Amino acid sequence: MQRAVLIMFIAMSLIPAGDSAGKVLTSQLGVAPVFVAWSRFALGTLFLIPFVPPRTRALFGNWRIWVRATMLSGGITCIQTALQTEDVANVFAAFFVGPLLSYVLAAVFLREPITILRSALILLGFVGVLLVVRPGIGVSTGLLWALAAGTFYGIFLTMSRWLSGLAPPLALSFSQLVISAGLLLPLGLLHLPQLTAPVAALTVTSAICSMLGNLLMLYAYRLAPATKIAPMIYFQLLSAVALGWLLFGALPDLLTWIGLAVILGAGITSTRLR
Numbered sequence: 545m546q547r548a549v550l551i552m553f554i555a556m557s558l559i560p561a562g563d564s565a566g567k568v569l570t571s572q573l574g575v576a577p578v579f580v581a582w583s584r585f586a587l588g589t590l591f592l593i594p595f596v597p598p599r600t601r602a603l604f605g606n607w608r609i610w611v612r613a614t615m616l617s618g619g620i621t622c623i624q625t626a627l628q629t630e631d632v633a634n635v636f637a638a639f640f641v642g643p644l645l646s647y648v649l650a651a652v653f654l655r656e657p658i659t660i661l662r663s664a665l666i667l668l669g670f671v672g673v674l675l676v677v678r679p680g681i682g683v684s685t686g687l688l689w690a691l692a693a694g695t696f697y698g699i700f701l702t703m704s705r706w707l708s709g710l711a712p713p714l715a716l717s718f719s720q721l722v723i724s725a726g727l728l729l730p731l732g733l734l735h736l737p738q739l740t741a742p743v744a745a746l747t748v749t750s751a752i753c754s755m756l757g758n759l760l761m762l763y764a765y766r767l768a769p770a771t772k773i774a775p776m777i778y779f780q781l782l783s784a785v786a787l788g789w790l791l792f793g794a795l796p797d798l799l800t801w802i803g804l805a806v807i808l809g810a811g812i813t814s815t816r817l818r
Contacts, residue, residue, distance in 0.1 A: 551764040551767070556778075565747075588717075588755035623693035626690040644667075671806060678799070778812070
């Protein structure tokens with residue numbers, strides 16, 4: 545379990561870094577969110593081609609692989625849209641409906657064991673999400689996109705655990721990149737930006753961080769059940785807050801800090817349970 549925690553901590557640091565690069569592209573350089581999402585998958589595919597295991601092609605005949613990739617492409621597109629107008633920390637806090645949904649889905653459909661204490665901690669984490677999002681008439685469109693991204697991602701996390709024994713993590717990662725790149729190809733090409741040096745550098749950075757983060761997450765899902773892995777998604781908050789401050793000078797307000805503390809506390813405590 546400790547090995548899974550370490551892998552997830554690294555993975556959950558890389559993913560916000562990739563999303564922060566995407567935020568610079570969309571909010572400061574005028575790049576369309578759907579292009580950022582598509583370029584991640586397309587470049588990730590190119591990076592992994594030399595390392596693809598044999599018989600990976602057989603995965604593309606499995607409908608579950610296609611559903612899982614659709615969830616990922618929808619989630620990445622939604623979160624990039626949210627980051628266009630919202631602070632990184634706020635987006636990731638709203639995005640954390642994903643672990644709650646993954647926990648419930650894994651218990652219902654995968655029959656993974658649950659405990660009252662772990663369930664209470666997951667619900668406490670969701671209370672933290674509510675403190676950040678503060679749903680109501682005034683909730684922003686960007687946070688709604690983040691909630692949609694979290695919903696897609698929660699389904700993706702559960703399916704990652706469901707399919708973890710189907711093939712090696714590298715093969716699963718390659719399949720999701722190829723399918724997602726294909727699904728978003730028409731929209732990505734329709735929104736091609738002017739290829740300046742900053743755009744190219746940030747696009748590559750976003751793709752590498754996202755690809756490595758998701759690949760490491762697949763390795764972690766082979767080491768531990770989804771009901772234990774899902775709360776570790778909260779580790780992304782540490783990087784999200786730090787990067788939001790360093791890159792964009794954005795610090796959360798008091799209620800958001802309280803919500804972030806609740807989310808992070810519940811997530812870390814949950815990982816310590818046996």
